[in-house]
Amino acid sequence: MSHKLAVGQTVIPNVYIREFVAVYEVTRLMPQDVTGEPQYRLKNTSTGGEMVFREHELRPCDRRDAPVGRF
DSSP: OOOOSOTTOEEEESSOOGGGOSOEEEEEEEOOOTTSOOEEEEEETTTOOEEEEEGGGEEEOOTTTSOTTOO
16 A cells, blocks of 8 residues: 655544644654554644654645634
């Protein structure tokens, strides 16, 4: 399975977890996990914190999709 998102692209998580409600920028394409799903290293555009998400947990984002006050 190949990566569908690109480095520099902005994304938001599909799941609502209060700590993760933010806009993220893809900083690195990561190897697939044990199930073969692509992973991404992301940087929170507000705080600068970084974390890893799997592809199914993300969706592309633009200004209309961004959580209020987070873009």
